[in-house]
Every structure is written in structure tokens, then in C-alpha cells.
Amino acid sequence: MKRGILAVLLGLAVMFAGCASRHGEYRIMDTTGYCSCRKCCKWERGSWSYLKLDVWNKYISEGKDEGKPYSGRTASGTKPRIPHPGLFSLDSIVHPWMIPVRTIFFPWLLLPSSGTIAADTKYYPFGTEMYIPGWGWGVVEDRGSAIKGPDRLDLYHYTHSGALIWGRKKVNVLIQR
Numbered sequence: 001m002k003r004g005i006l007a008v009l010l011g012l013a014v015m016f017a018g019c020a021s022r023h024g025e026y027r028i029m030d031t032t033g034y035c036s037c038r039k040c041c042k043w044e045r046g047s048w049s050y051l052k053l054d055v056w057n058k059y060i061s062e063g064k065d066e067g068k069p070y071s072g073r074t075a076s077g078t079k080p081r082i083p084h085p086g087l088f089s090l091d092s093i094v095h096p097w098m099i100p101v102r103t104i105f106f107p108w109l110l111l112p113s114s115g116t117i118a119a120d121t122k123y124y125p126f127g128t129e130m131y132i133p134g135w136g137w138g139v140v141e142d143r144g145s146a147i148k149g150p151d152r153l154d155l156y157h158y159t160h161s162g163a164l165i166w167g168r169k170k171v172n173v174l175i176q177r
Helices: 002-017 090-094 098-105 160-166
Strands: 025-034 043-045 058-060 115-119 129-132 136-142 152-156 168-176
Touching: 025 160, 129 152, 136 152
Parallel strands: 025 152, 115 136
Antiparallel strands: 025 168, 043 058, 115 152, 129 136, 129 168
């Protein structure tokens, strides 16, 4: 009986703590929130070649690609996303009453997923994993025109208000190479 309880406790500890620890370097970085809106990504509806009547199409409004169609994809070609901790996470321990709700109504959120980070790809190539406290795990999949140097990151949010709430913060980021 005692051995069975010990095995269950050990299994739960491994499940919630994870089998492998993540190692990397820590760096204090200046992070900014961004989203896919026209303010953050500099696009506009309609083209002047159609007298702005094609309001269902989006076009880039600034930079070297001005006038080209806006796809909403990142520089690496992926669709931007926010991080989800998954079912077996610290959030499940803090809010255990949400486990049945997540399991029944949101089964796609059971597995953890990384969010989209925009960084200077001279310093952090596409695919670099990072942990940002207060935001979660993310992968470098995008680059921005204002992101220069090794100490700047942009973190994707679904809404512009979410990006404004995050604002601009200096955080200690774990970088996995």
C-alpha cells in the first residue's frame, strides 16, 4: 500500500515537473507586445490602383514592400500564435477547477504550444526557443523593422489591447540555443 502511494506521488511529480530541465543563458531584454493589426504591422485595406474599392484585400502600406499584398504570415512563413501552457502546467495547479472545462470544451489546449517571437535574426536565427516570464515559451519566427540588436524582442498577442497591456518591459529571458 505504502509503495503504491509512493509510486503515484513520484509519477505525479515527474508529470508536473517534467523529466528534463531546460538549460540556456539568461539575458535581460527589452520586450514589446505586437499583434496583426494595421497599426502594428503597417497594412491598409484597399489599393489605390483600384481606387480603394477592394476593401476586402490588405496591402502593405510602408517599407520596401509597399503596395504588395499583406498575408498576415511571419517572416519564416508561419501563422503567428500566442503560447499555451497545456493541461499539465503550473496554471493547472493554481486553477484545478479548470481541468475538466479544458478537457471537455478545449481539447486542443491540452498540449503546450510555443508563441511567436520577433527578433533580430542576425543574433537569434529562426527556431531559437526562449522563455519570457509572464508570457511563456516562444520561438523566433518573425523579424521586425524596429528590432535591432541582441537585446530587443517583440512578443505576439492576439489583440491590440493585449499588446498594449504588455507594453514595453525589461525581463530576464531564458535563451535556448
